[in-house]
Each structure stands twice: as C-alpha cells, then as structure tokens.
Amino acid sequence: MPGCDEHYLLHILRERDCFIPGLDMVAEHRRKIVGNIVYSKAKLLCDNGETREVLTFGPISVLPSCQRKGIGTLLIEHTKVLAGKMGYKAILIYGDPDYYSRFGFIKAERYKIGTPDNMYVDALQALELFPGALYGCAGRFQVDPVFSIDAAAAEEFDKQFEHKERRDDLPSQEHFRLLSSKQRPRFTE
DSSP states (O other), rough: OOOOOOOHHHHTTSSSBBBBEEEEEEEEEEEEEEEEEEEEEEEEEEETTTTTEEEEEEEEEEEEGGGGSSSSHHHHHHHHHHHHHHOOOOEEESSSSSHHHHGTTGGGGTTTTTTSSSEEEEEEEEEESSSTTTTTOOOOOOGGGGSSHHHHHHHHTTTOOOOOOOOOOHHHHHHHHHHHHHHSSOOOO
C-alpha cells in the first residue's frame, strides 16, 4: 500500500490493552518533539504449547531533519533498559537486520522463532533482555491484531489532515519489501 499508516496505528494503539504507557517515549529538542518510540505486548506461541509474553516496538520515528544524529539510538537503548527493569524478558521486531544488529538484535530464526504462518523471514529480529529468555520457545511470533490496519479506517482518519502524496517507491520501502519477501518455511517435509 502506498504511503504510511503509522500515524493511524499510534492513534489506535494507545487505546489497546497491549499498549505499554511506560515505554511510550519521545525525544525533544528545543521543546519540539523530534522522535518517538512505542512498545506493545506481543506473544510467542511456542511449539510445546506454552505462550510467552514478549515486547515489540514500533513505530519508531525521528524527524528526517534530525536523523543520523543518534536520536533513534538513544530511544532504543533507553527503552531496552527500562523494559528490562519492568521485568520484560525479550523484544521481537520486524526490521532491517543491518540496522538493528547494532542494538543486539539477531535473526529470530536463530531461536527457531518464525512468523504467525510458520515462516522464517530475515526481517524478524529478536533480542533477549535476560540471557536464556528465549530458550526452549521455538515457535511463532504474534503481534496484537491492532497491527492489522483497516485501510479504509486509516484513509478516513487521514481526511482530518492536510493531503500528502502517498508513495511506495522510496528506497527504504523497497528494501523492507525485499527483506520481507525472503521467506523460508520453519518446517520442511
């Protein structure tokens, strides 16, 4: 889908039980918000029948004029520490391994964790906040249904803002599509 829907996701996510207010952070510069990160609860549906609560973050954003200045890094590093202090054991995200590896994320496939449809995908990344937190939980990562955006509802929400061109040809969009398309089955016959 051209454009983005993260602003609409933020609007509806904050009303859900999965939302974690203590991990909803903003970065400010001269009293202006220049970045944010939001966390929510997610699940690991383990092959052994166990369900484990984990975290996911996103959206994370930094104003384009403020990118490459360490703001995103500070948001991620600060909230990783807070999440651990709050007792959360692990964070799983969909993102670029080349970027998120600097924060300690590795491919979830190394823990035998895949997507809800039992696929390994390079974009699925995992980080243990405590050593061994993901041990013995091969299975599927599942986010809250709020992340399945209703396109019509998002479009209706957008009507209250100034019109912006929706694009789907940006390099970052193409890169993520490529990462997401590299799927492998968790189980082979």
